Each structure stands twice: as structure tokens, then as C-alpha cells.
Amino acid sequence: MTQLLPQPPDTRVAPVDEIFHDEHVPDPYRWLEDGGSAEVRAWTAAQNARTSAVLDAVPGREALQRRLAELLSVGWVGVPEPRGGRLFYERREGTQNQPVLYVREEPDGAERALVDPNVLSAAGTVALDWHFPSNDGRLLAYGLSSDGSEQSTLHVLDVDTGEPLPDTISRTRHISLAWLADGSGFYYTRLPAPGSVPDGEEGYHRRVLLHRLGDDPDGDALVWSERRDMRESPSVELSDDGRWLLLIVDLGWQQADVYLRDLHDPAGGWITVAEDIEALFSGEVHGETLYLTTNLDAPRSRLLAVPLTHARRERWREIVPERDDAILEGARIVGGRLALHYMVNAQSRLELRSLDGAEAEDVPLPGAGSVTGLGGERGGDALYIGYTSFTVPAAVYRRALAGGAVSEWAGVPGGIDPAAVAVRQVWYGSTDGARVSMFIVAPTGVALDGDRPVLLSGYGGFNISLTPAYSAATAFWLEQGGIFAQPNLRGGGEYGEAWHRAGMREQKQHTFDDFIAAAEWLIAAGSTRPERLAIRGGSNGGLLVGAAITQRPDLFRAAVCAVPLLDMLRFHRFLIAQLWTTEYGSAEDPEQYRWLRAYSPYHRVQAGTRYPAVLFTTAESDSRVAPLHARKMAALLQRVSGATPAKGPILLRVETQAGHGQGKPLAKTIEEQADIWRFICDQLGVPLRGE
Secondary structure: OOOOOOOOOOOOOOOOEEEEEEEEEEEEOOHHHOOOOHHHHHHHHHHHHHHHHHHHHOOHHHHHEEEEEEEOOOOEOOOOEEEEEEEEEEEEOOOOOOOOOEEEEEOOOOEEEEHHHHOOOOOEEEEEEEEEEOOOEEEEEEEEEEEEOOOOOEEEEEOOOOOOOEEEEOOHHHHHHEEEOOEEEEEEEOOOOOOOOOOOOOOOOOEEEEEEEOOOOOHHHEOOOOOOOOOEEEEEEEOOOEEEEEEEOOOOOOOEEEEEOOOOOOOOEEEEEEOOOOOOOEEEEOOEEEEEEEEEOOOEEEEEEOOOOOOHHHHHHEEEOOOOOOEEEEEEEEOOOEEEEEEEEEEEEEEEEEEEEEEEEEOOOOOOOEEEEEEOOOOOEEEEEEEOOOOOOOOEEEEEEOOOOEEEEOOOOOOOOHHEEEEEEEEEOOOOOOOEEEEEEEOOOOOOOOOEEEEEEEEOOOOOOOOOOOOOHHHHHOOOOOOEEEEEEEOOOOOHHHHHHOOOHOOOHHHHHHHHHHHHHHHHHOOOOOOHEEEEEEHHHHHHHHHHHHHEEEEEOOEEEOOOOOOOOOHHHHOOOOHHHHHOOOOHHHHHHHHHHHOOOOHHHHOOOOOEEEEEEEEEEOOOOOOOOHHHHHHHHHHHHOOOOOOOOOEEEEOOOOOOOOOOOOHHHHHHHHHHHHHHHHHHHOOOOOO
């Protein structure tokens, strides 16, 4: 960008000196934390105006936006859930802002729309957050929220007639729900009413209640309330006969407690299956057995069988042992068999086994890609498989359990011609010698002349895996001649719980080292050079980008830092971030403060350093990561770049009527992606094709 850029708006510096464990830590932009103040709103509007002015001046803007709209309008289809001879699934077509929930008689009946959020808001800002059909498929519980807030309200629908029932329940964000066997009600999780807990804790204290259809939800019976920690997150499931209630209580990303209740025994209480064990569990009840997937004594996970009437640990039986070559991502009982989803080198594998784990059968997938979900009933006759890859958009395949080939059940048009791109996986050494894998996607035949434009993206946290997946944005980048790189950083789940723990809490610097080493490898391999290298990440990935640009600003020309965590000394004080202290730690603790202070991006910005160009993106209704992080960091980088100019502009883009990303309407997604790619292409000197 050669033209004279508009200067950032004046930003008041009002230092607040906070003491953390006898150390004085200045915060020059504490006032920007108050997103509701008139001054912050005016400042944000000025930042948005400047960002628009800078990006609108990029040549080729109209062609870029037009092509992105085409690529992002290919649609999407979700994995169906069979219930009572019916299939329930979501699909978004063409330019629809939001997916629509459909039902059809299994397997080939005519479909009809059940819930269409697009008719509820002209701007497309009402989203369908979740849905749970009853066991017989006659009733549906579903949640709606507005403006990306994810603050769901529960509704109930009669599937036969399409008519709503009077039951409406608020505060059902991130719900877990289990229908009673006769459809007369359900167990569900709910957040507390305002005023019933201390201010700031309304997003915690999640409880389990029993709702009977037609009753006032304020009178619903309390089934479970947190016992130790307000951050506990319970989930519920019922056996098909309605006798056994399974409760799994997550405590962060390292521990889950497991309980059972025999509902046929009114006097019986909770049966403890696993409690105060530092391990994760997930499971379901079938017949007389609880099947548990766990990483207990198995960092790559294994499957256990627990007799319901004798659930003590000494009676647990291992039926699928841990494998040395694969991570057990999940297990599901479908048609009286075990469907096991494995990951090998960050790519999915799928197999079917008998319930005793003895007989194994591989289920072929279309290629090197990712299983996005499994659908089926414990007594059903088919397994539905969600699938994607770097070249294949969302698709669903069906496998009859009686045998036969895997066939495509649904897909969306578009995708990338596999012959037009080359996908490879490489391994490189990190700072401490750890071996890290990375996917590289490039146009076929591209010359590695050391000057290719490269986008490097990562995550590395919360046991979440980055595996091959289709992205319209990546498709656009490949069309421009760019290379996309996606490393599997420590902190993620690609290589089991040990890999996750190697990138969390006191080990978090490993995540950043892995990402920086990926950039160094790309440069050393002759793919690119720093002036042609951009990085991108969101949420925990935004923290990753913030750490990378403050630790190695020399390596990158540009960075897109989306809905980020950046002030790691105060992050836990806002919204639901207390949930993440098990992953990062908390500055309230002296030792953990030292970990966080060492890498907190907001506190590592140094005057006299030449930083990359940065585009910060956030949203006013983000109910996960507070927008204050992006505001404060943008202001700080703009100030230090006034004396030592950055390699490009420091921009802030704040979206209205949007949140962390979930439920964002297509129209807003197109606008946001157009701004992001105008920024990246301009900074890396990539001429936009088509103009």
C-alpha cells in the first residue's frame, strides 16, 4: 500500500498501576475495557472508520468480494441424527445466512423444514444453536440466540404438525439435554437466574434440572448442582429404556467426574463411577453396560466397559486398549456395534467393532481428511459419517451396518479440484527438538523460489485438533497463488493428552515455539521470506498470533489476530474466562502469574520494535472472549508504531451484532472475509486476480 494512510484516532493514555505479587504492572489503556462507555464507543467507531478507509483503498476490492461471495455460498450440510425412523439434520444452501433444520423419513423420504432461523431476522442474526429430537422423533427441543451471543432460549416443537409447544426456557446456553423415554419431558442443563449468584458469575454455576412438558420451568426440579467449583460443566444422557441417567461433570480440560443414577429406584442416589481422578471421560449406556472412552492411564485414550450394577473401578474392563499409532477421538454405539473414530498423524480413520471390542472392520473414507461427526441410533441399522478435507466441502456418507459400501448421502457443490493442488505433510524440529507435523497446501506445480506468499495458521490449545478441512478462504488463497500452512502445535489434541499437556499452563511457551519454528522452517525450505509471510489465528489462536508478533516480529510481514486473548494477567476476570484457568493458569496465583507474565502479548510490546502489520478483529456481542483484548492491544501497538513505524498499518475491526463467530450470518462473514483478504493480499504484495 503506497498511498498515504489515514492516521489512527487519538487514544487517551491513562495508566493504571496494578500490583501483582509485589510487582508493579502499568496498564496504559485500562479505560478501553469498558465497552459500554460513550468514550470507548466513539473511539471504536473512529477505529472502524479508519480500517474501512484503509482497506477500501486496496485495488481489486470488487473482484475479491465477488469471488469470496461465490466461494462462501457453496452451502453446508450437517450429520443427520436418526430418531424413530426420522432423520434430523441442518443444511445451509447458497446465500442463506443461517442453516435450516430439516426432517425426513429415513432413509429416502421427502424432507421438510422444521426450524428456519432466516425468517426470524431480516439481517440473518438469529441463529439455531442446537437441537435435540426425542427418542421417537415426535418432539424437538431447540435453541435460538441473537447477534452471535450464544445466549440460547429453548423451544419445543411438535414434529408431526410443525406447531410450537408453549414450553420456553431461557438461559440454556451450551445445553446438554436428554429426553425421557416417553417424551413427557427432559433432563437439561441451565445457567442460574440473574441475582441468584454473585455479579459476574452468571455464566457459571451450571445445573441439571428435570422439566415436564407444560410445567413452569422456574419450578423444575433440581437434579444436580455444583459441588466444588462454579466452573463445573455437567452433561446428561439417558439409556434407551429410560432407566439409567448418566452424568459427566467436566472440570476444565483435564478432568471429568462420572456418575450414574438408577431412575427405577426412587430412593437411590448417585452412584460414583469416577471422581477426583485427573482424566477425561465420555460415554454412553447400552444394555447393562456403561461404555467409557477415557485417557486414564492411556494418553491416546482407550475404551472401557463398566457394569451398571457394579460400577466400582475394580470391575472396569478394558475392551479396546490404547494404540501406539493412533489417538482414539471418540466411540459411539450404533446398531449394536462400536463405531470408533481414530486419528493417525492428524488424519481420521474409522472402524467398526463388536461390543466386546474383539472383531474389527475398517470403514473406508474418501481420502486423507477428517471425520466431522457420526450419526446413528444404538438400535439402528445405519451409520452416518460427516467428512471433509482440504479439497472436499462438507459431505455426509452412509454405511449400512449389515454390510456394503460407504455411499454419499449428501454433499454441497463446489470444492477444489484435487489435481489443482498439492497437499503434503511435513515434520520439522521445534526449539527444544520436539518433532511437529504440518500440512502444506499449495497450487500444483508452484515454484518454491523463496518468494511465495504464505499464510501460516495455527491454534494449539484446549486439546483441540487442527486436521484437514475445507475452507472457502483457503480456496481463494490458492487461486491467488498463495500457499497455506497448518502446523499441529503442542497444546492441541492431534497426538494425545501428552501432546496437549506439553502446550498448556507452565508449558504454554512450547505452543509459541512450535509456531515460530514452523515459520522458520518455511523460510529455510525455500517457500517464502519474512516479507511474504502472514499469520492468522482466532481465539486461543489469536493469543498464538499475539505471542508470535511480540516474540519474533522479524519473521512476519502481516498478522490477522481474531477474537483474541492478549492481556493474560486479567483475562480471567471477564465473561466466561474463568473456565480457561485450568488451561492457562491465573495471575491470582504467584507461580502462575510468572508463567503468564512471561508471554502475555499485551505486556511484551516494546517501544523501538518494528512490528508486522496487524488486523485485529473482534465483535461487540462476543460472550466468550471480551473485545477489550483487541481494543487495548491495537491502541498499544498503534502508539509504539508512531515512533518506530510498523511494517504496515495496525488496524482494528469491531463487528456489530456478532459474537465469537458461532451463528454469524453469511452476509457478515463475506464482509469480514473480504476485509481480511484485502489486508493480507495488500500486505504480501499479491495482486488480486480478476481485475
